[in-house]
Amino acid sequence: MAAIYSLYIINKSGGLIFYKDYGSAGRMDTNDSLRVASLWHSMHAISQQLSPTVGCSGIELLEADTFDLHCFQSLTGTKFFVVCEPGTQHMEGLLKVIYELYTDYVLKNPFYEMEMPIRCELFDINLAQAIQKDRVALLGR
Amino acid sequence: MIGVGSGKMKQYSNILHKPLSKGKQEVSLSAFAILFSELLQYNQTQGSGLMLVSLMEVISEAGGCWLSCWRSGSRTSLSSGQGCCFIFGLVGGSVIDIPFLLWMLQGNRREIKLLGILSFVHSTVWKVLFGKVADSLEKGTEHEDEYMISEKELLVNRFISIPKDMGTFNCGAFVAGIVRGVLDSAGFPAVVTAHFVPMEGQQRPRTTILIKFAEELMYRPYLRWFLDYSELYGFPYIHRSEAAATESSASAPREAFIPAHHSAVMAPHARAFEVVAL
Numbered sequence: 001m002a003a004i005y006s007l008y009i010i011n012k013s014g015g016l017i018f019y020k021d022y023g024s025a026g027r028m029d030t031n032d033s034l035r036v037a038s039l040w041h042s043m044h045a046i047s048q049q050l051s052p053t054v055g056c057s058g059i060e061l062l063e064a065d066t067f068d069l070h071c072f073q074s075l076t077g078t079k080f081f082v083v084c085e086p087g088t089q090h091m092e093g094l095l096k097v098i099y100e101l102y103t104d105y106v107l108k109n110p111f112y113e114m115e116m117p118i119r120c121e122l123f124d125i126n127l128a129q130a131i132q133k134d135r136v137a138l139l140g141r
Numbered sequence: 142m143i144g145v146g147s148g149k150m151k152q153y154s155n156i157l158h159k160p161l162s163k164g165k166q167e168v169s170l171s172a173f174a175i176l177f178s179e180l181l182q183y184n185q186t187q188g189s190g191l192m193l194v195s196l197m198e199v200i201s202e203a204g205g206c207w208l209s210c211w212r213s214g215s216r217t218s219l220s221s222g223q224g225c226c227f228i229f230g231l232v233g234g235s236v237i238d239i240p241f242l243l244w245m246l247q248g249n250r251r252e253i254k255l256l257g258i259l260s261f262v263h264s265t266v267w268k269v270l271f272g273k274v275a276d277s278l279e280k281g282t283e284h285e286d287e288y289m290i291s292e293k294e295l296l297v298n299r300f301i302s303i304p305k306d307m308g309t310f311n312c313g314a315f316v317a318g319i320v321r322g323v324l325d326s327a328g329f330p331a332v333v334t335a336h337f338v339p340m341e342g343q344q345r346p347r348t349t350i351l352i353k354f355a356e357e358l359m360y361r362p363y364l365r366w367f368l369d370y371s372e373l374y375g376f377p378y379i380h381r382s383e384a385a386a387t388e389s390s391a392s393a394p395r396e397a398f399i400p401a402h403h404s405a406v407m408a409p410h411a412r413a414f415e416v417v418a419l
Contacts, residue, residue, distance in 0.1 A: 108174040108300035110181035111307070121302040125344065 004094075004131065005067060005083040008033070009102065011115045012077030014041030018118040022131065040081065044071065060092075074099055094134050101126050174300050181312065251327075255288075255358065258329050263290055266323055270316075271296050276347075286354045290320070291338070295348040311335040313348040320350055330355040 006028070009018035016037035021027050028036065044058040062069040068088060071081040072095035080095050080102070105123040106112050112120060252258040263278040267290075281287030295313050303310050313335030321333040331354045337346040 104171075104174075104300050105302065108171070108178050109302055110178040110185070110312075111302070111304050119304065122300065123302065 003085050003088045003135065005085070006033075007082050007098070007127075007131075008037055008040070008080070009098075009118065010037045010041055010079045010081075013115070014038045015115065017116065020127070040069075040071070041079065044073070044079065070095060072096065072099060078102070090134075090137075094130070097130050098127065101130060170296075170299075173296075177297055177312075177315070178300075255329070255354065258324065258327050259288055259290075259352070261327075262320055262323055266320075270319070281351075284353070286356070286359055288352045288354075290350040290352070291347055292350075293340075293343075293347045294345070298348055309337065311337055311348060313350060316348075317350050320352065324352070324354075329358060331358075 004022050006019065006021040008016060011017050014037065016034050019030075019033045019037070048056055048058045058071070058073060060071055062071075063086065066086065067083050068086050068091070069081055069083050070091035071079060072092065073079045080098055082091055082095065084091060101123060102118075105126055106118050106120055109120050109122075112118065252261050259278060264274045267273065267275045275290045276293050277289075277291045279289045279291065281289060292313075295316060297312050297315050301312050303312075317333040317335040321331060324331045324333070331352050333353075334351050336349050336351060338349045339346045
């Protein structure tokens with residue numbers, strides 16, 4: 001079972017800086033993933049403007065028939081979102097963990113250039129561990 | 142002197158005389174990691190196109206520099222309680238001394254033997270810097286004058302992924318610089334470098350700090366023997382100009398004698414290379 005289909009990280013101007021898919025469902029080629037990323041960025045911005053509530057920070061969860069999309073935006077405007085099976089729980093927590101990994105292994109890496117695609121070995125390793133842990137926890141529930 | 146627990150703050154005429162508060166002896170790892178990352182980025186971009194090797198040298202130098210900053214700042218609790226003295230070592234010239242590395246980090250003992258100073262670095266210095274003893278201290282198998290301090294996960298490398306195109310670059314050079322500063326100050330000149338060593342069954346390589354001591358250190362025990370010997374036979378004083386000759390002739394009986402004064406304790410601040418004035 002693959003609860004999580006894919007993970008995206010987009011920078012504050014809507015460029016895709018990290019994409020990873022898990023499992024076979026919803027697999028996309030590079031162009032499609034870039035398109036999804038910039039689409040989501042715009043939709044997120046528009047939702048902020050259109051929202052009837054004051055101080056809205058954008059869409060956090062999009063529920064569709066075949067997938068759920070959970071989004072987390074950091075203070076600096078970097079967005080993390082996962083596409084997962086409908087009704088998957090505890091995705092907010094996972095996104096926070098991924099954000100933490102990003103601040104540790106990407107932002108504290110002197111060889112990473114801001115707003116550029118993420119190519120950090122340690123980030124990949126620790127991300128894989130976090131996702132794995134999440135899956136194990138999911139099986140246990 | 143500053144009374145402990147007197148309940149009344151002493152008035153200082155000058156803020157520089159005021160000791161820093163003892164406070165916590167730890168700093169935030171995140172803060173350090175960011176500072177370190179910025180230091181590297183700065184050196185990468187500002188250094189008029191530094192080559193990788195020289196960047197490693199630069200951060201190694203920075204290690205020595207940091208050592209002296211660290212001394213002048215937060216570590217006053219180790220000093221005699223007279224506040225901090227702002228002494229910055231000449232980093233490039235590898236003169237760090239820093240009141241004899243705080244009188245050997247307050248152990249009040251001067252190490253005069255190779256193994257002594259190595260275990261001092263491996264345990265005492267490491268504990269002060271990283272809060273733990275280094276994972277291992279080994280002797281090189283191929284060369285007599287090479288020693289290795291290994292660490293499974295060096296603090297400065299914890300968040301850093303080296304890009305593939307940078308090859309053998311290792312940020313442990315920073316720690317190597319610190320180690321070199323300590324050894325130089327204690328009178329054991331050495332070339333210190335940092336390397337990645339792959340480990341079996343481990344995803345990540347460990348970092349090894351390779352210490353290659355200067356050649357003359359290998360002869361030092363014999364030099365002492367020579368001085369005592371010459372004293373015995375009526376040459377109590379050797380001129381400075383003869384120092385070079387002393388060293389070369391001292392190397393001759395290398396295999397034949399086990400130095401009797403191997404464990405001799407020298408005056409604390411007599412530097413080993415001033416031994417000619419004894």
